[in-house]
Amino acid sequence: MGNILFEQVTLKFAGMARPAVDQVTCEIQSGELVVILGPSGCGKTTLLKMVNRLYEPTKGRITMAGQNIKALRPTTLRQKIGYVIQQSGLFPHMTVANNVAVVPKLLKWPMQKIQARVDELLDLVKLPPADYRDRYPAQLSGGQQQRVGIARALAGNPDYMLMDEPFGAIDAITRNALQAEILRLHQQLKKTILFVSHDVDEALRLGDRIIVMNAGRIVQFDTPFKLLTQPADPFVHQLLGADDMVRQLGQVPVDAALMPLPAPFQPGQHPVVEADANLRDALSIILKTGAPELTVVRQGEPVGRLTLDHIRTCAREHNH
Numbered sequence: 001m002g003n004i005l006f007e008q009v010t011l012k013f014a015g016m017a018r019p020a021v022d023q024v025t026c027e028i029q030s031g032e033l034v035v036i037l038g039p040s041g042c043g044k045t046t047l048l049k050m051v052n053r054l055y056e057p058t059k060g061r062i063t064m065a066g067q068n069i070k071a072l073r074p075t076t077l078r079q080k081i082g083y084v085i086q087q088s089g090l091f092p093h094m095t096v097a098n099n100v101a102v103v104p105k106l107l108k109w110p111m112q113k114i115q116a117r118v119d120e121l122l123d124l125v126k127l128p129p130a131d132y133r134d135r136y137p138a139q140l141s142g143g144q145q146q147r148v149g150i151a152r153a154l155a156g157n158p159d160y161m162l163m164d165e166p167f168g169a170i171d172a173i174t175r176n177a178l179q180a181e182i183l184r185l186h187q188q189l190k191k192t193i194l195f196v197s198h199d200v201d202e203a204l205r206l207g208d209r210i211i212v213m214n215a216g217r218i219v220q221f222d223t224p225f226k227l228l229t230q231p232a233d234p235f236v237h238q239l240l241g242a243d244d245m246v247r248q249l250g251q252v253p254v255d256a257a258l259m260p261l262p263a264p265f266q267p268g269q270h271p272v273v274e275a276d277a278n279l280r281d282a283l284s285i286i287l288k289t290g291a292p293e294l295t296v297v298r299q300g301e302p303v304g305r306l307t308l309d310h311i312r313t314c315a316r317e318h319n320h
């Protein structure tokens with residue numbers, strides 16, 4: 001496991017007036033999921049492709065777990081890094097199993113170990129191996145292809161994952177499900193993930209922290225909550241829609257806002273909300289049910305309560 005450190009990283013393509021990536025310095029912590037967010041052409045993909053050396057910086061240095069990536073052979077480096085792109089990049093003439101097995105085969109794992117790994121990964125991305133192992137990419141939906149792409153990227157058990165708009169071409173409902181899968185996988189596997197997106201809601205949902213880029217530079221690198229409540233400049237403010245109160249509520253966990261249960265407490269009186277949901281979810285339950293308050297539960301046990309007034313107060317507090 002390790003961090004990724006960018007130091008003064010610049011890439012100027014030949015013939016371009018200004019660098020695509022301009023003096024980027026930042027550190028991604030080990031096990032963090034960081035989203036790179038910004039408008040089209042701001043340099044997100046270019047920054048990502050320097051990490052697996054598809055592009056070389058003109059200036060500056062990238063180290064992973066303390067090691068300068070220039071000291072590694074690109075093939076050795078890429079074995080440590082899973083890579084997922086928008087058009088899943090699956091080989092059309094290979095079955096799902098063979099697509100997932102590409103890296104383990106390169107690493108010359110024994111056949112039995114490869115087969116077990118393929119099944120394990122297909123289970124992990126919720127594609128039952130018995131149904132999917134022998135299909136070809138053309139026999140899968142776009143969302144299923146992306147799942148196979150993710151399984152393939154995880155196959156060699158890399159410490160790092162680079163994901164370049166992996167859900168950009170997927171319909172909203174499937175994208176939602178895949179985002180939930182990424183959060184689950186990240187929690188489970190604790191990889192260091194760099195995820196490119198130009199979708200603000202996706203960035204807010206997935207990122208432990210978000211790098212906001214504009215014209216090749218980092219404008220702000222912060223948690224979703226900080227970006228919403230303390231945008232560094234008008235560009236970030238506008239990009240994030242920082243005036244949007246409901247978006248902000250989506251960043252406050254119920255856990256952080258709940259009020260103590262009354263004593264004595266009578267269970268079953270009010271609708272429930274999970275403690276790991278956010279205040280936007282809680283507000284939506286209150287609006288949907290018309291209930292005056294919610295009981296907050298953790299693993300089925302009541303742990304607190306929430307009222308509309310209290311949510312309103314939290315929103316106001318967090319806005320200052």
Ligand SMILES: Nc1ncnc2c1ncn2[C@@H]1O[C@H](COP(=O)(O)OP(=O)(O)OP(=O)(O)O)[C@@H](O)[C@H]1O
Binds near residue numbers: 013039044046047
């Ligand atoms: N291989 C290349 N040769 C020359 N210029 C390039 C090359 N790749 C990217 N660029 C330019 O570098 C800039 C940054 O491109 P990049 O693909 O990193 O942006 P992006 O933020 O990922 O955009 P998008 O969201 O549209 O994918 C753009 O102006 C682009 O035209």
